[in-house]
Amino acid sequence: MRSLRNRILPLLLFGVFFGSALLDAAPVRLRSIWASGRRNIHLLDGASGLGAVVSRSSSQIALSRGKERLVFYPDRRYALFNSVRVNLCYPLLMQKTNPYLAKVDYDNLLVPFLGTRLPYKHKISRIVIDPGHGGRDRGTAGQHLQEKTITLNLANRVANILRAYGYKVELTRTRDTTLSLGARSAYANKRDADLFVSIHVNSAADRSVRGIETFCLTPEGAASSNSGKPVASRYTGNAKNPNNFLLAYHLQRSMLLQTKASDRGVKFARFAVLRDIRCPGALVEVGFVSNRSDEANLGSAAYQDKLARGIAAGILNYHRSLSR
The missing domain is CATH 3.40.630.40 (Zn-dependent exopeptidases)
Incomplete structure (x- = not known):
């Protein structure tokens, strides 16, 4: 019995840590380009990595996940987060039909809003x-x-x-x-x-x-x-x-x-x-x-x-x- 337990325990631990690593790993490659001296993230890649569904037209790109809905506008410096106007640091950049969000906006607006983890979780007393x-x-x-x-x-x-x-x-x-x-x-x-x-x-x-x-x-x-x-x-x-x-x-x-x-x-x-x-x-x-x-x-x-x-x-x- 002890021999069996000694063989199973390492496998369980391997599964816990390896499985956790798989969950934490980003399954989607984020394409990016440099423009105007800053890095910009492909919005559709970012949406996919955060589990959002994308719908788009010629005038807007909408991201939805659960009750959250974000609407971005080509070449505009604002978006709607659940119908609240949010000013972006930089306009959404369009390269032909590919939308790119400035990395500073991706990191500080999109990820905290749609992501499941915040870089800084803290008590509020x-x-x-x-x-x-x-x-x-x-x-x-x-x-x-x-x-x-x-x-x-x-x-x-x-x-x-x-x-x-x-x-x-x-x-x-x-x-x-x-x-x-x-x-x-x-x-x-x-x-x-x-x-x-x-x-x-x-x-x-x-x-x-x-x-x-x-x-x-x-x-x-x-x-x-x-x-x-x-x-x-x-x-x-x-x-x-x-x-x-x-x-x-x-x-x-x-x-x-x-x-x-x-x-x-x-x-x-x-x-x-x-x-x-x-x-x-x-x-x-x-x-x-x-x-x-x-x-x-x-x-x-x-x-x-x-x-x-x-x-x-x-x-x-x-x-x-x-x-x-």
């Missing part, structure tokens, strides 16, 4: 909410509202919801006090935050502009959404690029579901408040006080509750996504 501006820095202002007041009200509402779910929540400021951008990220780091969300309000010279947008830190070597120029700089916050994107996506989607506001998309920026944080983070712009309708909404307690529920739901959904 302590969350730092950052009410933008404050004190001498009032932020932007509309006809009736100031940004610093809206952000503090919202932050408190979000904190109360998250605490009811058992999270430890801290605010970078609890009163109308002046706080530098560096002090905000330093506070999150000092408190060993697991997540960081900064809340802001928008403004535009064109008063017809309205809606919600969410930012995460631009990956190193990529161009921010409001720029076409790549920047090589890598910041501390770039260590969590895929998680930053997933958090931003869930925040944007959840706020839109709660408020039915206009979708201005998930975007990339090198905001100072996001550059130095050691945990995944995002910055939300919850509306435009320069727009009459948005300002009226932002001044409504009922609408602020919707926004707060959306931000909290985004955090909860991000937390759930880590269990994949």
